[in-house]
Amino acid sequence: MAHLTTAGSAWHEPAPLDPRSAPLPRYGTGSLADLLPTIASGMGVPGLPAGMDLASADRVCVFLIDGLGWELLRAHPAEAPFLHSLLATSMNGTGEPMTAGFPSTTATSLASVGTGLPPGAHGLPGYTVADPATGALMNQLRWRPWTDPHVWQPYPTVFQLADAAGVHTCQVSAPDFQHTPLTKIALSGGTFHGRLSGEDRMDLAADRLAAADRSLVYTYYSEVDGKGHRFGVDSDEWRGQLMYVDRLAQRLAEQLPPRSALYVTADHGMIDIPFDPESRIDFDEDWELRAGVALLGGEARARHVYAVPGAANDVLAVWREVLGEQMWVAGRDEAIEAGWFGPPGEGVDDRVYARIGDVVAAARDDIAIVASETEPNESAMVGLHGSMTPVEQLVPLLEVRT
Known part of the structure; x- marks a missing residue:
């Protein structure tokens, strides 16, 4: 969660993780x-x-x-x-x-x-x-x-x-x-x-x-x-x-x-991932993360988030504000350009583009975005994977x- 820190006498919010800083797969040379x-x-x-x-x-x-x-x-x-x-x-x-x-x-x-x-x-x-x-x-x-x-x-x-x-x-x-x-x-x-x-x-x-x-x-x-x-x-x-x-x-x-x-x-x-509220954030019980979201895809460590029409920018802003210190959170085009789904700058196939979430979130820290009501079996798993x-x-x- 975002929190305030001090720099001298000024208070400021820590910057969210840059999606370009994620450790990318070595597409083309070692993947x-x-x-x-x-x-x-x-x-x-x-x-x-x-x-x-x-x-x-x-x-x-x-x-x-x-x-x-x-x-x-x-x-x-x-x-x-x-x-x-x-x-x-x-x-x-x-x-x-x-x-x-x-x-x-x-x-x-x-x-x-x-x-x-x-x-x-x-x-x-x-x-x-x-x-x-x-x-x-x-x-x-x-x-x-x-x-x-x-x-x-x-x-x-x-x-x-x-x-x-x-x-x-x-x-x-x-x-x-x-x-x-x-x-x-x-x-x-x-x-x-x-x-x-x-x-x-x-x-x-x-x-x-x-x-x-x-x-x-x-x-x-x-x-x-x-x-x-x-x-x-x-x-x-x-x-x-x-x-x-x-x-x-x-x-x-x-x-x-x-x-x-x-x-x-x-x-x-x-x-x-431990079974505690700080480590396992429950999307189904978090009104802030649910706002403007039509579908939650992916899995607990690597989420595709699909916004209702017109809400993609707002959803991206909220997910970055809430999770941006613990997860790399990117818009669809940002994630593609950064090289998450293939070599940086090469894009994706046209038929694949809309399968990727409006927002894509990948965990850096030991956390998971679970969904206890809509994904009960997956949310009960002890060991998880999906991120970078x-x-x-x-x-x-x-x-x-x-």
Whole structure:
């Protein structure tokens, strides 16, 4: 909340955080959107930018662990000894992490991974965003309410481009994900193999990697994120999942065929936010934040705020006054120009522009904008993510080669 400070004998309000001061994703050089295009380009797939410095390999497996941020991994060497031992291999030996994108959330990140595009291009710029065609909020993880996936995200995936170029391409994941809209528009191309257990996924991923001279395999594990949301990243349940996924990664690494590269990464990190009124500000009970707001989108750490017609400037002013010391608060055009949704100055696709909030707010401090009545399940989560802080934004890129 804004408060008065002194400078000499004069009282003044602290300036709100400048949206341009947010630690931006490294679009084009070191973000999740740059990983698969670089890998596929090194395998001979034409027309893709190689924005990262990664050595090419004939067979590549990408193992994405949902919710395993770089800072969380670094803080738990005892629970993840194998993954921790690979930290020096990050970013092709530099020991540095990648960035996710904004917001640092699963739907946005998986779309960036699979399409090789930033959120302002692929068009999934948040957990929930307004659908300009209907005026309703669209949940881009659960795909509710239904809309045509290929109209919502029309670009081909990197997997589809690789498959068309003759690379043996597949995804190995939980069977429930095979026919979801998010899979269709972000992670499809080649063949899908559903396996329930993590061990079966690792074994099959290694088998599929060896199936051809040029192979691109993607596999995924979700429960590190699930336990973090439910119990927090400072819980025994979360640490147990980290121990389990560490064994999975080692199991996969030990089965790599010759001329292979395994990249272990994540879609975002996570932070536990205390359950107190100062840390969790309830939009549904705050008349000041609700004034002039038609829809509240996004999630607790990264909000899209849609104003009633004519009220956008007033909503921006109020959100900056109330939250501007703790959150980067920007108008839509400010956030786009600053580079939140893609490289600074490049803009966003026309179809994506109105999906972004009139006001966009990203948490810098340990706070969350919850909505206890309209979002009861999300508001009850212990671990949260979405913003551009290092614990949420930085993700590993660990490498094993044979």
